[in-house]
Each structure stands twice: as C-alpha cells, then as structure tokens.
Amino acid sequence: MKVILKGGRILNPATDLDIVGSVCIEDGQITDVGPDVDETGAGAEYDCRGLWITPGLVDLNCHLREPGNEARETIQSATLAAAAGGYTTICAMPNTQPPLDSPALIDFLLDRAASPDTGGVFVQPIGALTKGLNGREPASYASLKRAGVAAVSDEGSPTQNAALLQRAMEHCLQLDLPILIHADELSLSAGGSINEGGMSALLGLKGIPRSAEEVAIMRACVLALNTGCRIHILRVSTWGSVETIRQFKYLGAAVSCDVAPHHFCLTEEDMPEFDAHWKTTPPLRTMVDLELVQQGLSDGTIDCIASDHSPYADHEVEVPFEEAPFGFAGLESTLAVTLTHLTHRGILSPLETIRRLSTTPAEILRLEAGNLKPGTSPVAQVTVINPNLEWTFDVHRTFSKGKNTPFQGHRLMGKAVLTLVGTENYRDPGFEPERYRRS
Numbered sequence: 205m206k207v208i209l210k211g212g213r214i215l216n217p218a219t220d221l222d223i224v225g226s227v228c229i230e231d232g233q234i235t236d237v238g239p240d241v242d243e244t245g246a247g248a249e250y251d252c253r254g255l256w257i258t259p260g261l262v263d264l265n266c267h268l269r270e271p272g273n274e275a276r277e278t279i280q281s282a283t284l285a286a287a288a289g290g291y292t293t294i295c296a297m298p299n300t301q302p303p304l305d306s307p308a309l310i311d312f313l314l315d316r317a318a319s320p321d322t323g324g325v326f327v328q329p330i331g332a333l334t335k336g337l338n339g340r341e342p343a344s345y346a347s348l349k350r351a352g353v354a355a356v357s358d359e360g361s362p363t364q365n366a367a368l369l370q371r372a373m374e375h376c377l378q379l380d381l382p383i384l385i386h387a388d389e390l391s392l393s394a395g396g397s398i399n400e401g402g403m404s405a406l407l408g409l410k411g412i413p414r415s416a417e418e419v420a421i422m423r424a425c426v427l428a429l430n431t432g433c434r435i436h437i438l439r440v441s442t443w444g445s446v447e448t449i450r451q452f453k454y455l456g457a458a459v460s461c462d463v464a465p466h467h468f469c470l471t472e473e474d475m476p477e478f479d480a481h482w483k484t485t486p487p488l489r490t491m492v493d494l495e496l497v498q499q500g501l502s503d504g505t506i507d508c509i510a511s512d513h514s515p516y517a518d519h520e521v522e523v524p525f526e527e528a529p530f531g532f533a534g535l536e537s538t539l540a541v542t543l544t545h546l547t548h549r550g551i552l553s554p555l556e557t558i559r560r561l562s563t564t565p566a567e568i569l570r571l572e573a574g575n576l577k578p579g580t581s582p583v584a585q586v587t588v589i590n591p592n593l594e595w596t597f598d599v600h601r602t603f604s605k606g607k608n609t610p611f612q613g614h615r616l617m618g619k620a621v622l623t624l625v626g627t628e629n630y631r632d633p634g635f636e637p638e639r640y641r642r643s
C-alpha cells in the first residue's frame with residue numbers, strides 16, 4: 205500500500221533538510237521525499253499541514269525491565285509507550301534480571317519485541333559490559349555483537365575498576381563496539397539520595413556530590429583517549445561533566461554524551477520535599493548546572509537527548525524517600541518536554557531538536573534509523589509531530605506501567621501525533637479522523 209504524508213514541514217537532520225513537502229511510503233519503505241511527490245494510487249493520505257514530519261525518534265537509554273521485573277514494565281508496555289512518545293527505535297539496557305550478557309538472552313529479547321502484541325517499534329539490545337553485570341569479568345563481546353547488540357554498557361552497575369574498563373575498551377575497539385558508560389564513583393555517591401549541597405543539608409539527607417559523576421567521567425575519558433575506543437557517557441548532569449567532555453572531545457577522544465530531560469529543565473529547588481517521584485540518579489542539580497547543560501546542548505557538546513526511561517511499580521515508589529528507587533519513566537514525556545523547554549524557548553532549532561532525538565543517537569549506535577532519505581532504512585521509520593499542541597501530561601493515560609515521573613500535571617507544548625514503522629503504529633486521538641482519508 206502507498207501512504208502519503210502530505211504538506212508538512214519535513215525535518216531531516218541527516219541531510220540538513222527543512223522544507224515544506226510530502227513523504228511517500230510504499231510497501232513499508234520511504235520511496236520519495238520532497239516538495240512534489242507522486243500521489244497517484246495512494247491508499248491513504250494524511251494531511252500534515254502545520255505539522256512536522258521527522259525521522260522516527262531513537263532512544264538510546266531505556267529500561268524495559270523484561271526479563272525479570274515485569275511488574276515494573278514489559279517489552280509490550282514499553283514499546284506501546286515508545287510508539288505513543290514518537291519513538292520508532294528504543295535501546296534496551298542490559299540491567300534486567302538476568303542481565304543481557306549472553307546471545308540466548310539477546311535472542312529472547314528480539315523475539316519478544318517482534319511479537320505482534322507489542323507497540324511495533326524496533327528494540328535494539330545493548331549487551332552487558334561484564335558477566336552478570338558483576339563488574340569483575342568482561343562479557344563475551346564478540347558473541348554479543350554477533351547476536352545483534354549495538355553497544356555494551358555497565359548501566360545500573362557502574363564500573364569501579366579502571367583496569368577492567370580499560371580491558372573492555374581494548375576488546376570493544378577491536379570489534380568497533382561502543383561502550384555506554386554509567387558514570388558514578390560509588391565510593392563518593394553511596395548512601396546519597398539527592399544532590400549534595402544546601403538542599404541536602406536543609407533536609408538532613410545524605411547528598412550525592414557532583415564529583416561522583418565527574419571523577420567517573422574523567423576516568424572513562426582518559427581511558428577512551430588512550431585506547432581509542434568509542435564511548436558514550438549516559439545522562440550528564442553537572443556543568444563540570446559538560447566541561448570535561450568538551451575538553452576530551454577537543455583532545456580527540458571518541459566520546460559522545462546525552463542528557464535526560466529532567467536535567468535540562470528541573471533543579472533540586474523544584475522538588476517537593478521528600479517526594480520520591482522526584483528521586484533520580486544522578487540527582488537534580490542546581491540552576492548553574494541546568495544553564496550550562498542547556499549551553500552544552502546548544503553548542504553540540506551534548507550530542508543527544510535520551511529518556512533514561514526507568515519505570516517502577518507504584519508500591520516501590522510509595523515508600524519513605526531514602527528507601528525509594530532512583531529514576532523516572534520518560535518515554536511518553538521526553539519529546540514534549542524537549543519541545544516545551546528547549547525548542548519553544550529557542551535553545552534548539554526544530555532541525556537540531558530532531559537531530560538530538562533521532563539522527564545523532566542512530567549515528568552513535570550505527571543504526572539504520574534516524575534518516576528520512578529513501579534507501580537508508582529497510583523499514584520506514586517516521587514520526588509526525590504537532591509542535592504547537594498544548595496538553596497536560598497525565599500518567600493515568602500513559603501506556604507505560606511506570607507512573608514515577610516529576611512531570612505529572614506539567615503543561616506541555618508539542619506532541620507526537622502519528623508514529624509509523626512501515627505501517628501506522630500509533631495515532632493520537634487528537635489527530636482527527638477527518639484528517640485521514642482512505643481512497
């Protein structure tokens with residue numbers, strides 16, 4: 205079948221394309237993009253006037269929780285949430301139970317993700333950096349790569365041993381496999397629940413110092429510079445982290461990084477006292493950090509935006525603050541929070557916004573995604589966004605099982621209204637049926 209997305213603002217960062225035009229999808233593949241496409245024989249046509257047509261969003265840091273923690277999330281609920289949030293590819297972090305450290309577990313994940321009851325988006329597995337994520341013995345990277353991982357990571361179990369990290373980088377360099385780094389020096393952060401500073405002193409909570417993140421980033425960058433391995437630092441939160449990465453990029457290290465939405469629009473001062481829905485690691489920082497993180501995004505030091513989607517079951521979050529787990533569910537709010545706080549405020553242009561949410565994460569992991577140009581992906585991955593739709597984020601209407609978010613009740617501007625992976629996977633109820641004509 206032939207589908208036409210008609211008359212929208214086409215944003216394709218991979219080719220620096222920002223024009224008004226149409227996208228033609230035939231038999232699940234993009235066949236034409238431009239001001240005039242051949243509409244003869246179209247089976248379906250979407251009126252995209254006033255909307256953006258972009259490559260499907262790519263999230264390189266997601267926790268799907270399956271296998272092992274299906275009360276928090278499943279591959280089914282996470283992929284439905286992803287489609288609703290505008291994502292067509294999400295990366296599954298390895299800290300499941302058991303961790304994704306073997307080809308058999310990668311096969312399981314890919315099989316489950318391909319089953320017809322899911323959201324239909326691509327799930328890209330990320331392998332464990334160490335066996336069982338035990339932090340002691342490197343996993344078998346060659347067999348993980350053959351099974352289909354795009355990277356390996358110590359997410360959830362940050363590596364403390366520099367020699368082990370160096371050995372892993374030497375192996376991964378040979379395989380051209382990037383390492384996604386969870387930067388946390390536990391000897392500095394252990395026992396902390398919020399940012400260390402005035403707020404932690406005021407509330408009498410043990411703080412997590414910025415140095416816990418910065419020391420770990422410095423160590424990973426030094427090792428990357430010396431080994432030549434490609435590394436990607438997950439969710440930076442401090443101005444010192446941004447500055448360190450800027451310096452190591454200048455020195456020639458193959459380092460990239462991302463930021464999670466809460467670190468570019470919330471600070472510790474926004475947090476209602478002892479509300480565990482606001483507890484995350486690294487913690488919400490200060491206004492200086494927020495401003496320099498925004499600057500790092502704007503000047504390209506921060507390469508991309510990732511949700512760090514970390515769903516938890518309600519009973520796990522409804523406990524005293526110090527006992528609560530760290531992290532937020534984010535698949536269904538990340539795009540809208542980015543549009544509201546960065547794009548509409550002029551910190552990122554529309555084209556740069558989509559670059560950070562789609563094109564660059566795909567490039568970092570060398571995925572066939574993040575590009576509308578015909579022939580670059582075996583299956584069309586396209587998101588249609590209404591940039592001016594005003595709405596209120598409500599966790600009771602999300603597909604994710606995780607309702608742990610600081611954005612509940614947040615007023616947002618902009619939303620994915622249609623997500624396509626070959627065929628339609630999600631359509632917002634507000635994307636009115638009369639806009640959808642079947643001929």
Ligand SMILES: [Zn+2]
Nearest residue numbers: 265266359512
């Ligand atoms: Zn994560």
